Amino acid sequence: MKKILNLLPLISFIVLVVVLYSFLTKENDQLESVLVDKSVPEFTLPDLENPEIKISKTSINKLPALINVWATWCVACKVEHPFLMQLKKESVLTVYGLNYKDNRSKAIKLLETDGNPFELSIFDKEGKLAIDLGVYGAPETFFVDKKGRIRERHVGVLTTKVWKEKFEKFLIEDSDA
Amino acid sequence: MHKKILSMLFTSLLVGLVLADDSKEVYPFEDVVQEERFLSLLNELRCPKCQGSNLSGSNAPIAIDLKREVYRLVKLGKTEKEVKNYLVDRYGNFIVYDPPFETDTYALWLAPLLLFLVAMSVILFRRFSDKQ
Numbered sequence: 001m002k003k004i005l006n007l008l009p010l011i012s013f014i015v016l017v018v019v020l021y022s023f024l025t026k027e028n029d030q031l032e033s034v035l036v037d038k039s040v041p042e043f044t045l046p047d048l049e050n051p052e053i054k055i056s057k058t059s060i061n062k063l064p065a066l067i068n069v070w071a072t073w074c075v076a077c078k079v080e081h082p083f084l085m086q087l088k089k090e091s092v093l094t095v096y097g098l099n100y101k102d103n104r105s106k107a108i109k110l111l112e113t114d115g116n117p118f119e120l121s122i123f124d125k126e127g128k129l130a131i132d133l134g135v136y137g138a139p140e141t142f143f144v145d146k147k148g149r150i151r152e153r154h155v156g157v158l159t160t161k162v163w164k165e166k167f168e169k170f171l172i173e174d175s176d177a
Numbered sequence: 178m179h180k181k182i183l184s185m186l187f188t189s190l191l192v193g194l195v196l197a198d199d200s201k202e203v204y205p206f207e208d209v210v211q212e213e214r215f216l217s218l219l220n221e222l223r224c225p226k227c228q229g230s231n232l233s234g235s236n237a238p239i240a241i242d243l244k245r246e247v248y249r250l251v252k253l254g255k256t257e258k259e260v261k262n263y264l265v266d267r268y269g270n271f272i273v274y275d276p277p278f279e280t281d282t283y284a285l286w287l288a289p290l291l292l293f294l295v296a297m298s299v300i301l302f303r304r305f306s307d308k309q
Contacts, residue, residue, distance in 0.1 A: 002306060008299060031225060034269040101238070127242050134267040136225035136239045 033134055033142075033153035040067070040148055041132040048099050048107055048121035055122050060144065062119060064174045065094040066167070067142040068158070069130060071102040072110050074138040080158045084117035093171060097121040100130050100138050143167050146174045202241065204248045215251045218260055219244060221275070225268050 035041075040057055047053040060067070068084060070077040084095055097118035099107050104123060111121070124130055133142065136155070143152045143166075151170045154162055206212035219233035224240040232240050232247070243264070250260045261273055270276040278286055 005299070005302065005306075031269060031271055034266065131242065131246055132267060134225075134269070136268070 030155055031134075031136070033150070035134055035142075035150045036152065038150055040144055040150060041129065043122075043129045043132065045129060046123045048097070048104065048111075048123040051104075051123070055120060057148075059120060060096055060148070062094040063144055063146045063148060064171055065096055065119070065144050067096045067098055067133075067144060068118070069098045069100050069133070069135050069138050069140040069142075071100045071138050072106045073102065074100075076157045077139045078114075080139055081114055081117070083158055083160065083163070085115050088117040094119045098129060098133075099123050100135065101125065101127045141167075143170050145170055202244070204244070206252075211251050211254075214257055215248060218247050218251070218257060221273065222247070222261070222264060223272050223274060225272060231274070 040060060042057050044054050044056045047055050066087070068080075087093065087095055095117050097120070099121055101124070104125075107121075107123075111118070122129065127135070133140075134153075139155075139157060141154045141158045142150050145151050152166050154166055156162075204212075204215060206215065216233070220231050222232045222243070224230050224232055224235040224237055224243070226237045226239045227235050232244055247260055247264075250263060255263070264272050270279075270282065276282045276285065
């Protein structure tokens with residue numbers, strides 16, 4: 001008994017190291033979104049290409065859809081751009097763009113040269129809707145189901161792997177129902 | 178003598194550093210109570226991007242946006258609790274340093290108590306068995 005007790009500090013030290021190490025290597029930059037299972041927040045913001053046109057929550061009506069938060073200053077957004085184009089080309093689902101704290105003309109130009117995967121582009125200069133969505137970095141992608149509820153959020157580059165692991169199941173669920 | 182020169186050099190370096198920090202935004206208040214509320218909120222809210230720091234200690238773009246949002250809400254006359262709830266509704270419990278006692282935060286709150294009890298029992302047990 002005494003021996004075990006003397007070993008206790010060592011044992012607890014080892015346990016601590018293992019626990020802390022597992023947290024260290026875990027991908028911890030993904031905050032779980034509190035908006036999951038909630039409706040898309042209300043907003044009124046201008047369209048990227050046509051500033052006089054106002055976009056609101058009701059404009060997001062081709063559901064299910066993705067809302068993709070992007071900007072021209074965001075390098076990782078360029079990486080995921082081909083994947084968004086692929087979603088459009090294969091008509092997998094609608095993608096709405098949320099242009100986040102960007103320069104309007106630069107954003108329009110990029111969509112002209114690299115292709116425009118978005119059904120509509122919301123221009124959020126001050127990041128108002130972004131704060132309501134709990135966005136903390138671009139790119140971020142939200143899945144909105146047929147009923148207009150947010151089901152999942154991904155922070156970072158959207159790849160085929162992420163799509164299959166996090167989003168595809170909701171699309172299947174929606175087409176089954 | 179050497180020490181004096183050294184300390185003078187060090188002081189001027191520090192002054193230079195403080196002056197060079199032009200990243201500070203100004204948040205004017207007419208109400209002292211509101212200003213205090215604003216400053217204490219910045220210390221108690223966590224920057225969601227940088228994770229290790231609070232809003233007042235961060236200059237990440239999102240932290241600046243959230244500071245501006247907190248400023249707007251405090252200016253509107255919102256209480257500390259209302260501002261916190263507003264941000265928790267968008268960013269989750271992560272954003273506050275004192276998260277509520279809920280199912281997913283049980284471990285967080287109880288772990289220190291548990292560790293304390295374990296440590297105490299080890300110490301007591303040792304004392305007891307030493308005497309024998």
